[in-house]
Amino acid sequence: MDDMSRNPSSQGTAKEGAGVFKEQDEEARFIWNLRPRTLDEYIGQREVVESLVIALTAARNRGEPIDHILFHGPPGLGKTTLAHIIAGEMQSRIIHTAGPALEKPVDIVGILSNLDTGEVLFIDEIHRLSRTIEEYLYSAMEDFEVNFIYGKGAFARTLPYQLKHFTLVGATTRAGLLTPPLRDRFGMIYHLDYYAPEELARVVKRSARILGVHLDEEGSMEIARRSRGTPRIANRLLRRVRDYAEVTADGKITQALADEALTREGVDRAGLDRLDRLYLTTILENYRGGPVGVEALAATLNEETNTLVDVVEPFLLKMGFVIRTPAGRRVGEPARAHLGYAAEGGGQQRLL
Ligand code: ADP
DSSP states (O other), X not given: OOSSOOSSEEEEOTTGGGGGGTTSOHHHHHHHHHSOOSTTTOOSOHHHHHHHHHHXXXXXXXXXXXXXXXXXXXXXXXXXXXXXXXXXXXXXXXXXXXXXXXXXXXXXHHHHHTOOTTOEEEEETGGGOXXXXXXXXXXXXXXXXXXXXXXXXXXXXEEEEEOOOOEEEEEESOGGGSOHHHHHTOSEEEEOOOOOHHHHHHHHHHHHHHHTOOBOHHHHHHHHHTSTTOHHHHXXXXXXXXXXXXXXXXXXXXXXXXXXXXXXXTXXXXXXXXXXXXXXXXXXXXXXXXXXXXXXHHHHHTOOXXXXXXXXXXXXXXXXXXXXXXXXXXXXXXXXXXXXBOOTTSOSOBOO
16 A cells, blocks of 8 residues: 555655655655655545644644554555655654564564654554564554563563654554554554545546646546546546546647547546446446355455455445345446446346
C-alpha cells in the first residue's frame, strides 16, 4: 500500500522525503510529487482533518507529542499521506515501515529504541504484524518501555528499556483484524471513506497543475467519476489520460478525450475495471448471481482472497453492486443493470 521502501523501515522528514526516491522508479517519484504535504493541501475527509487539526494544535501548544493514531480504510485513500503530514506538522522525523517487514523482535526493538521524543513511527498494514511483535508494541505504546529478553531457557532474563515518547501511526485496510489490545492502545482511530467525485475532481485538478497538464473542468470530472472514489486511482488515471492526450491529440484533456482514453484502458463509466467486472460476471454466470463464498470465488478467478476482500469488494459493496450475506456474496440489482443483465429472477442472460 505504501510507495516507500518496505525493508524494514525508511525514514526522513517530510522535507527530506523526495530524496528517498533517488534510486526508485518513475512511478514512486510521480506519486511522491503529488502527495499533499500539509493538512491545508489535503482534500476531503473533512471530519478527520478537523479532528486532527485540533489534536495537533493542542499537542503543539502543550509542547507534547501527539497521541497514537490509527487510520483504517481501503487502499489509496490517503492514510500514508496523513501519517507524513502529521510528522510534517509536528516537525518530526518519520520512520516508515510495514507489518510484514517486522519479522523478528530485534527489528521492532531496534526501531523503537532509536526513536526520539515526538518522532513518528508509521506502520502500514499493521494488521499483518506477528503476535510476538505486537506484544512488544503493547508496553511500548502504553508505558514507553520494552523488555529486552537475553539468555535462553532457565537463564533467560528480561531487562526493561525506557523509550522516548514517540507517536505510533498505524494504517490498515482491515481494522477488524486488529486485536482488541492493540486497537485499544490508539488514542485516536479514524476511518477514511471513499471520496465524492467533486473531491476527486479537485485532486485531479491539483495534480494536473503540479504536472503542468491542460485539463478542463469536464475532463477532471470525467476522470473523477471513474476513479472508484480513490485519489491514488484518480492520479493513475490522470497519467494514462495525459499519455493518450499527448499521443493522439494536442495534450489537452477534455471530457470526450478522457472518456475515450479510459474506455480504452478498460475503465467503464462507473469506474469499474476489468477485475471488478470479471468478479461480478463470474458470480452472475458461474454462481447464478450468488450467494458464493469469497474463497470459492477467489479460486475461480485465480486471485488472492485478500485482493478481493481488501481491494475489489469494498467499492462494489459501497456501490450496492455486491451484497454480503451470511451465505456468501450476491450480485446487487444495480450491478445487473450496469452490466446489462436481466433483473434477479429474470435469468442470468445478458440483455445486450
Ligand atoms: P493509502 O496509504 O491509504 O493507501 P496514500 O496515502 O498512499 O494512500 O495515497 C495515495 C495517493 O493518493 C497519494 O500519493 C496522494 O497523491 C493521493 N492522495 C491521497 N489522499 C489525498 C488527498 N486527500 N488529497 C490529495 N491527494 C491525495
